[in-house]
Amino acid sequence: MLQADHGKASMGLITGVLALLSIFPPVATDMYLSAMDDIALAFHASETATELSLSIFFLGLCVGQFIMGPLMDGFGRKPPLLAGAGLFILSSIGLLIVDDIATFNALRFIQAIGACSGMVVGRAVVNDLHSGREAARMMTILVMLMTLGPILSPFLGSLLLSSLGWESIFFTMVGIGIVAFVLAAVALPETLPPEKRSATTLPHIARAFASAGSQRAFLLPAIVAGLVQGGIFAFITGSSGIFQGIYGLGNVAYGLLFAFIAAALICFGRVNTRLLNRYEPRQIADAGLPVFALSALALTISASLGNMWLLVLPLWITVGLVGLITPNVVSIAMELGHAGSGIRSALLGGLQFAIAFTVSGSVALGGTDSALSMCLPILIASLLALALWKFAQAGGSDLPRECPSAG
Known part of the structure; x- marks a missing residue:
């Protein structure tokens, strides 16, 4: 199932890049949990309004997958993925410069739509490249690497909060997003050739x-x-x-x-x-x-x-x-x-x-x-x-x- 240009890209590198893209959601949720009180104080907001940013993010993850899935079938894997990673980066920057909780929460929804692109593309690329045991093996490695996100994010968030303040957590999200974007652009091959792409009209998607x-x-x-x-x-x-x-x-x-x-x-x-x-x-x-x-x-x-x-x-x-x-x-x-x-x-x-x-x-x-x-x-x-x-x-x-x- 591998295309000719896939031979230039190491499967280990591809899996690592997919795993990095897939940790956007745990990084964007687990890392900032310890900073909730500080964010509420910075925006003069209630705890309820601040905690709503988490629920809004999960809603964005749900909605975003139904947007990214059809786009990846219609335009190939890389263009929607890079657009999603770029959206994650830009929205993370926006979270650093807003001055009210309502705008912050709205940006969290947008950030989630960008973050989900890595989740959708990971499963799709594995299915493009492999089937049977090899697909399950690659999916297992992907899950193991993704596990590092939930394990390390709370510790990293607490460390950043105590050392540099809550803003440093979102600076870190920007940095992770940029690294993932560059690696995806350079190392990730396009795994869906044009002849296998689907129409992107709403009736076809439905x-x-x-x-x-x-x-x-x-x-x-x-x-x-x-x-x-x-x-x-x-x-x-x-x-x-x-x-x-x-x-x-x-x-x-x-x-x-x-x-x-x-x-x-x-x-x-x-x-x-x-x-x-x-x-x-x-x-x-x-x-x-x-x-x-x-x-x-x-x-x-x-x-x-x-x-x-x-x-x-x-x-x-x-x-x-x-x-x-x-x-x-x-x-x-x-x-x-x-x-x-x-x-x-x-x-x-x-x-x-x-x-x-x-x-x-x-x-x-x-x-x-x-x-x-x-x-x-x-x-x-x-x-x-x-x-x-x-x-x-x-x-x-x-x-x-x-x-x-x-x-």
């Missing part, structure tokens, strides 16, 4: 989205991927209230524990790359989803025992399994269906964020009195994911028994 959304062969794995990914968002949402609120960890101890648990994504990702040497992505998902449900059940049971370390062990395994299962299910979903890769990537991303919002919201509504508020949503999501996967295999979709070999 039909493509409707077609992808109506194909159960694509939709069921996409929903399963979203449900599995929901485990990460439940952990991110509920971990602070549990480990700091219930178990009394300080900021440093909680940060180290958060990094330790998040590192499970990398560990299980490495396991997945080895498994893909022998097994198809579908086979790994077949085995991984029941284990994911069992680990979520063990996690839920441990939540009632009152011992932090008895909670940490199944949580580490559960979070790690997300890193093992998700790349395989995503690669399967991206290969199925008849819409363009950009459309499928956008729809898959939109579904993931919708499910993540639901799971995260249920954790927040559950309060911080018990660890069950985090564990029960993960268990429910894992059981739904397993049930949908079994339904797909039993004839509810055209899910293949084997994925195509790498091209």
